[in-house]
Amino acid sequence: MGPVIPIRAAAAGCTDVPVLRERGQREVFCGLAGIVWLHRKIQDAFFLVVGSRTCAHLLQAAAGVMVFAEPRFATAIIEERDLAGLADANEELDRVVLRLLQRRPEIRQLFLVGSCPSEVIKLDLARAAFRLTGRHGGVQVLHYSGSGIETTFTQGEDACLAALVPTMPAQAAGPRQLLVAGALADVVEDQFARLFRAMGIDVHFLPARRARDLPAVGPQTVLLLAHPWLSDTARALQERGAQLLPAPFPLGELGTTAWLQAAADAFGVPQQQFDELTAPGRQRAREALARQRPALDGKRVFLFPDSQLEVPLARFLATELGMHIAEVGTPYLHRALMGPELALLPPTRLSEGQDVELQLDRCLQDRPDLTVCGLGLANPLEARGLSTKWSIELVFTPIQGYEQAGDLAELFTRPLRRRDLLAA
Ligand code: SF4
Secondary structure: OOOOOOOOOOOOOOOOOOEEEEEOOOOOOOHHHHHHHHHHHOOOEEEEEEEOHHHHHHHHHHHHHHOOOOOOEEEEEOOOOOHHHHHHHHHHHHHHHHHHHHHOOOOOEEEEEEOOOHHHHHOOHHHHHHHHHHHOOOOEEEEEEOOOOOOOOOHHHHHHHHHHHHHOOEOOOOOOEEEEEOOOOHHHHHHHHHHHHHOOOOEEEEOOOOHHHOOOEOOOEEEEEOOOOOHHHHHHHHHOOOEEOOOOOOEHHHHHHHHHHHHHHHOOOOHHHHHHHHHHHHHHHHHHHHHHHHHHOOOEEEEOOOOOOHHHHHHHHHHHHOOEEEEEEEOOOOHHHHHHHHHHOOOOEEEEEEOHHHHHHHHHHHOOOEEEEOHHHHHHHHHOOOOEEEHHHHHHOOOEOOOOHHHHHHHHHHHHHHHHHHHO
């Protein structure tokens, strides 16, 4: 296998493409959804949603099929009450937390997760977290908001990790270390850890699998984001001195190589060493993608805004699988984080925010071969004869890195195969 050829910007990428900005009705999950993957990642944490019955239903529906042991999340239901009832609500919350910690002594970190109902908004969860940390020595109580008013789907993870940043120890002066931020499936994290360590890079991950292993941060920290939705976390880490490395996200063979290369360059890893270490993974990823490519090459895909993964996914589908992008929508376009991706994405229609009716009209007019969208839009689009892929699956499934490149591509070939089978 030849030397690594760095991923290059498309001749005229999407950097300067005009963005269609829409502000209308949105069809996205709220940030509570992040609990589904965060509770599996941080193994001694518990997520207590302070919310309504709707929040409890959402969590059960989103996570119900994935719970194998006693879950590490729950909802403290705060019923409607007037302002005079707030003192009671605080006492009730304290009682719930006390019962929980007595029953689950293994919990080391407790997240109070805020939600939308007005009764919850009136509660001061910052003060409650401070009060409860003082009361339950040994358990760190933190808070963040997963409210649908403030957050979409993946922003819950951003809010959770940003809440962790002030509790990270200060990094002592010394050699630089790499901090990879973003909850990755353990298997993916282990693969990346092995590669970075083989390059001689001292790497740490946020979040850590255990509360006590929270990495340190400081001016010697070089920050690499694993997910595009971590803008608040990145800002909080930068405020503590970390230097953010601009890079595409590690999707596909080329995206993964460019992501790893950004870290390797920052740490002065010799190019030959980098090429030798990444060659086997790149080869496996190429072979896996070659198997999926015939089903996707030349097909058109439309991506509705949902997880903020849309731009990196579109780049992957276009540059590695030959798909044509009809439209790529994203809830927010954070140019500082998305710049390297936009430079690689072939020119296409790019939209930010959502006015769902207008976007549906464009999609129906485009008649793409495949539409990536949230659960709420999938059935109506299928009923109109369009093949869909649920975007939530792309967040719940390990898709980053060389070994997962084929699985990622297969997530897009499956709906097309199903359509062909039904048509046969
Ligand atoms: S946080 Fe808000 S949007 Fe999310 S489930 Fe609860 S009430 Fe619904």
